[in-house]
Structures are given as structure tokens and as C-alpha cells.
Amino acid sequence: MQMSFLADLASGTAPGKSWPRWAALAAPLLLAACSQLPRTPASAPEPSPGGAFSPTSLQALRPEQFRSTVGSTAQAQDRWSADRARIRAASAQALAAPQDGAALREFAQALRLVAHYRTEIDTARPALLAALPALDGQPADVQRPLLTAAFTLYAVDAAPLLRPLLPRLAAPREFSIAAYALMQTRQPADLALIQSQLAQRDRDEPRLQALALAVAAAQGVPQAARPPLADLLAIRPGYPVVFSFQRPGRQQMGLALVRQADGRFVRRPDGGLFNIEQLALSSSGLPGTITLGNTPQGLFTIRGAGRAASNIWIGPTPYLHTKVPVEASVAEYEQRAPGPNEPAWSLDRYRSLLPVSWRDYAPLQEAWLAGRAGRDEMLMHGSTIDPRYYVGSRYYPGTPSDGCLVAMEYWSPDGVMVHSDQIGLLQAFTAQGRDRGYMVLIELDAAPTPVALAEVIQSVLEAEARTTGRR
Numbered sequence: 001m002q003m004s005f006l007a008d009l010a011s012g013t014a015p016g017k018s019w020p021r022w023a024a025l026a027a028p029l030l031l032a033a034c035s036q037l038p039r040t041p042a043s044a045p046e047p048s049p050g051g052a053f054s055p056t057s058l059q060a061l062r063p064e065q066f067r068s069t070v071g072s073t074a075q076a077q078d079r080w081s082a083d084r085a086r087i088r089a090a091s092a093q094a095l096a097a098p099q100d101g102a103a104l105r106e107f108a109q110a111l112r113l114v115a116h117y118r119t120e121i122d123t124a125r126p127a128l129l130a131a132l133p134a135l136d137g138q139p140a141d142v143q144r145p146l147l148t149a150a151f152t153l154y155a156v157d158a159a160p161l162l163r164p165l166l167p168r169l170a171a172p173r174e175f176s177i178a179a180y181a182l183m184q185t186r187q188p189a190d191l192a193l194i195q196s197q198l199a200q201r202d203r204d205e206p207r208l209q210a211l212a213l214a215v216a217a218a219q220g221v222p223q224a225a226r227p228p229l230a231d232l233l234a235i236r237p238g239y240p241v242v243f244s245f246q247r248p249g250r251q252q253m254g255l256a257l258v259r260q261a262d263g264r265f266v267r268r269p270d271g272g273l274f275n276i277e278q279l280a281l282s283s284s285g286l287p288g289t290i291t292l293g294n295t296p297q298g299l300f301t302i303r304g305a306g307r308a309a310s311n312i313w314i315g316p317t318p319y320l321h322t323k324v325p326v327e328a329s330v331a332e333y334e335q336r337a338p339g340p341n342e343p344a345w346s347l348d349r350y351r352s353l354l355p356v357s358w359r360d361y362a363p364l365q366e367a368w369l370a371g372r373a374g375r376d377e378m379l380m381h382g383s384t385i386d387p388r389y390y391v392g393s394r395y396y397p398g399t400p401s402d403g404c405l406v407a408m409e410y411w412s413p414d415g416v417m418v419h420s421d422q423i424g425l426l427q428a429f430t431a432q433g434r435d436r437g438y439m440v441l442i443e444l445d446a447a448p449t450p451v452a453l454a455e456v457i458q459s460v461l462e463a464e465a466r467t468t469g470r471r
Contacts, residue, residue, distance in 0.1 A: 053305040053318055055430035061318075061423050068415040069312040070384040075415075083113045087120040091127045098130035104138060107131070108145035115152055115283045117389050128154055132161040136168040143174045144291065148284045151181035159185050167197055173373075176207045177290060183218055191218055206372040210289040213362065227357040229456065232442060233463035235299070235355055237263060239335060240429055240437035242302070242320070242380065244405055245451045248443050250281035250294050251394045253450035256407070257460065258428040261437070263467025265460055266428040273460065274428050275453055276421040278380075279398035280405045280441060288366045289373045292402040296375070298367025299353055300324055300439040301333045305426060312384060313401075317409065317422045319381035320429060322439045325350050326371035335436055345371075363443065375403065380439065382409040382422035394448070405441070 051057065070076050090110035093103045107127060114124050128149055135143055150158040162182045169175040179194045198212055217223060235241060240261050246254035256278040258266040266274040280295040288296025300322040308314040323332065325345050331338035333353065343349060350368045351359040358364055370378075383406050387397035399406055407421040429437065444455055 053307070053435070055433045055435050058305060058318065058426045058430050058435070061426065063417040063420050063423060066316045066417040066420070068384045068411045068417070069310075069315050070386075070411075070415070072415045073413040076386060080117060080119075083117065084120055086110055087113050088123055091120070091124045094127035095130055098127065099134050099137065101138060101142060104131060104142045104146065108142060111145055111149040111153075112283075115149065116385075118393075119389075121153055124149070125154055125157065129157060129161065132158060132165060136165060136170075140171050140174055143169070143171070144177065147174055147177040147181065148286065148292065151177055151184070151286060152284050155181050155184040159190070163190070163193065166193065172202070172205045172207045173291060175201070176211045177286065179211055180214070180286060180290070183214070186218070188219075191215055206369040207289045210287060210366065210369050214287065223363075224361060227355075227361055229442075229459035230462035230466070231355040231357045232440065233259065233459055234263070234467050235358075235440060236353065236438050237467055240302075240432065240434055242425070242429060242437075242439040244278055244280060244295075244439065244441045245456060246280045246295075246441060246443050247451060248446045250279070250285070252447070253277045253279055253395055253398050254405075255451040255453065255456070256405070256425060257456070258425070258431075259463075260432055261434060262432070264464060266431060273453065273457070274424070276424055277398065277408050277450070278405050278421075278425075279395055279400065281395060281398070281400045282403045283400040284402070285400075288403075289369050289375070291373075291375065293375075295378050295403055295405055295441055296324070296366035296370040297363050297441050297443055298324070298365060298370075299350070300367060300378075300441070301328050301335065302429070302435070302437045302439055303328070303332060304435045305430075308381070314379075314381045314404075315384035315409065317382040317417075317420055318426060319379040319404075319422075320426065320439070322378060322380055322405075324367045324371035324375060324378065326374075327376040328371075367441075378403045378405070380405045380407070380422075380425065382407055382420055384409070384411065405439075 070079070087110045090106045094107035097103045111124060111128070114120055128146060131146055132150065135146060150162065159182055162178050166175065166178050166182065169178055175197070179197070182190045182194065194211070194215055198208060198215070201208055203209070233243065238261055241259045242256055243259065244254055244256045254277070256276050258274060260266060268274050282292055282294045284292050286293035288294050303321045303323060305318040306321050307316065307318050325333060329338065330343055330345055330349060347365070347368060350365070354364060381404055383399045383401075385399040387399055390396045390399065397408065407425055408419075409417060409422055410419045412418050429435070444451060
């Protein structure tokens with residue numbers, strides 16, 4: 001039933017049709033390099049054999065070559081102090097004028113700083129709550145960040161204000177964010193309210209499709225069992241693949257492995273499997289179909305490496321340029337030159353790239369829905385963010401992003417890189433001289449601990465045996 005629901009939702013039913021009564025019974029499912037603060041465009045990787053981002057150049061990278069774009073510890077402290085002052089000023093202004101568009105735009109930027117640093121949460125709360133009742137009268141660029149903050153930081157306090165607001169939010173994205181915030185109450189009446197609103201909205205809209213699946217899951221509809229992991233690890237033979245294993249909710253550190261084009265997983269010099277910690281949590285924590293939400297589950301194409309033009313929080317280390325469907329053309333996704341009559345994207349086209357046993361597993365189709373929803377630039381990159389902002393969180397020392405997959409990097413007090421898992425990932429992926437391939441993000445079972453190699457090692461060995469003939 002899970003697959004038939006998604007296939008029906010993505011089949012091109014005319015927008016505006018109401019949700020079918022049985023939809024609620026279905027089984028559940030960056031912008032500019034995903035910094036947490038205002039961003040600048042990322043440099044597009046070029047498929048040339050040479051240059052700064054060629055496999056040969058990436059293999060030559062060393063940590064001591066890089067200096068943090070945030071600067072020294074003292075400079076980072078100065079920025080933190082200035083940003084805290086901005087939060088306080090913007091919060092006071094928005095509280096005094098909770099319907100003033102200019103004040104709310106500045107407050108929206110301040111709320112992003114609150115989420116970034118995890119500071120001044122109590123300072124911003126009164127202004128956020130004061131703005132919510134009439135938020136439907138504001139444009140989407142004001143609604144989105146304020147509703148996102150309600151979801152991320154103030155869900156309990158915001159719930160009584162979101163109930164009357166929800167029916168008045170017309171745009172699918174903003175409606176979905178408010179609905180996800182309200183879902184955190186876990187109250188049947190709130191789930192029923194969301195479900196009744198979904199019944200009146202466009203059933204072909206990807207964010208609403210994902211929301212409907214989430215509501216069904218919250219109501220206890222059983223989820224399909226995860227297919228054999230070894231099948232997934234053998235995906236797209238002949239191409240290098242990064243596998244990112246994460247926990248549901250992304251509150252624990254994930255794990256990344258790299259499979260070479262020949263089917264063998266990359267080993268360290270000592271013979272052990274190469275693996276790094278990797279966090280696919282956004283600073284908002286929103287689901288993967290929502291702008292600036294968590295990295296969605298599914299298959300991504302990798303189109304080489306690049307560097308953020310001036311994004312200080314990503315830093316100077318090259319990223320791997322991962323793309324979802326629609327963001328990438330069908331030809332890019334299939335790693336071939338485009339033809340004269342290129343096919344249009346469809347769910348079936350995306351499913352055809354997955355192993356047969358995984359094609360009906362709805363969670364792995366989140367990347368497809370995210371692409372249809374307009375998400376882009378969810379990259380694999382390093383981080384200059386100070387992990388100490390997140391001491392006490394379950395994912396510490398990981399640093400959230402705005403939808404990307406973040407590898408650990410460490411910097412000396414004067415801003416010189418001392419260790420980079422991102423460099424290790426770049427070099428593992430391009431070890432055989434290729435920089436085009438795939439990335440798969442899959443959530444494993446929920447647990448209070450980081451993803452461990454022991455959870456996937458047997459599946460890795462089984463997949464290797466299938467693809468290389470070694471047993």
C-alpha cells in the first residue's frame with residue numbers, strides 16, 4: 001500500500017483535487033551550500049580532468065594548507081558577542097511592533113542566529129509569540145523563518161497560537177512548517193486538525209505528500225520494514241558511492257563509508273574500513289522536503305567537488321556537490337551526456353535507479369519529493385562552526401547545517417586546520433581518479449547512540465562479496 005500511495009500522489013493528479021479518504025491510511029515515509037546564516041553562491045564544479053578540484057588535486061590536500069574562514073578563536077568570540085547583541089536588539093524591536101514587516105525581517109535574521117548559536121532563546125521567545133497570531137498577514141519570507149523558529153525552539157509555547165493560524169496559511173511550505181510544529185504536541189486533536197486541512201489542499205504538492213505520510217506515522221500506521229541493507233550497498237555498480245547512515249530525527253552522529261567503483265569499500269592504510277562521523281541534521285531539524293530542513297533520505301548524484309564562494313561557516317575545504325532529482329537533470333543523475341530527446345523526471349525514473357528490493361520503500365523517495373519541492377545545494381562539506389555551541393546536545397560534537405551533510409573539522413586557536421574528516425572523505429571518494437558518482441542517505445534504527453560501524457559491517461561484507469566475487 002505504501003508504494004501505491006506514493007505512486008498515486010506523484011501520478012500527475014490535477015492540482016486542487018481533495019485528498020482521498022484513504023490517503024490517511026497510507027504507510028509513512030541549499031541554498032548556497034547550506035550555511036546556517038546568510039549565504040553566498042557556491043562555485044559550480046566543472047567536469048574537467050585538471051584544476052583545483054580534480055581528483056589529483058583533491059588527493060594532494062593536507063590540513064595544514066587551510067585557515068579557518070571564521071578566523072581565530074578571538075575573532076569568533078567577537079562575532080558571537082556582536083550577534084548576541086543583534087538578537088537582543090531585534091527581539092526588542094519586534095516585540096514592540098509585532099506586525100511591522102521591517103522589524104520582523106530583522107527579527108527573522110536574529111532567529112537564525114538564535115538557532116545557530118543556541119543562545120538567547122528566552123530573549124527571543126516573547127517577540128516570536130507576539131508575532132504568531134497575525135503572521136498570515138505577512139509575506140512568505142517573513143512567515144517561513146518565524147514558523148521555523150516556532151518548530152525548532154518554541155513548539156510547546158507556540159501550539160495554542162498555531163491552531164487558529166494553521167487554516168489561514170495558504171502556501172504549502174509555510175503551512176507544512178506550522179503543521180510539523182503543531183505535531184510536536186502529539187495530541188490526537190492536533191493530528192486531526194492537520195489531517196482535515198490536508199483534505200482541502202493539493203494532493204500532488206510534494207511537501208504536503210510528505211506531511212501526510214508523517215501524520216499517518218504519528219497516528220500509528222505501521223511502516224514498511226526496511227529492505228536488506230546489502231542490496232542498497234550494491235547500488236549503481238561501476239560508480240563510487242558515499243553511504244551516509246543516520247538516525248531518525250538526526251539527533252545522534254551518523255557514519256559515512258565509501259564504496260569504490262569496483263565494488264570494494266575503501267580501506268585505511270591499516271586495512272580497516274574507512275569511515276568518518278557525519279551529521280545530516282539541519283539547524284531547524286525540519287523534515288527533508290522543507291527548505292533548510294534535514295538532508296532527505298534517498299539517492300543523490302555527485303557532480304564533482306567545489307568550494308563555497310564566501311561562506312564562512314562551511315569553510316575553505318572543498319565540498320562534494322550532491323544533487324537531488326529536478327535540481328539535477330535526468331542525464332546528470334544517470335551520469336551520461338544528454339541526448340536530443342531527454343526524458344522528463346518522474347517517480348518511476350527515480351525508482352529505476354534504486355535496487356529492486358528498495359523501490360517500494362517510501363522513505364528512500366524523500367530525495368525525490370525534496371527535489372520536486374525545490375530543494376537544492378545539499379552538499380557534503382566540512383565545518384568551521386565551534387562545536388562548543390552544542391555542548392549537551394545528543395549530536396555533540398557535530399555541528400548542524402541548513403540541510404547538508406557535515407564532516408568534522410578541527411581548528412587551532414589561531415585558525416589553522418589540525419584535522420579534517422572532510423579531506424579524508426574527498427580523498428576516499430576520488431581514490432580511483434573519479435569524481436562523479438552517487439551518495440545514498442539512509443536512516444537506520446532509532447537508538448540513543450551514534451551510528452556504529454558494527455551496525456552495518458556484515459551488510460558491507462555481503463555487498464562486497466556480491467559485487468567483487470570475494471567471500
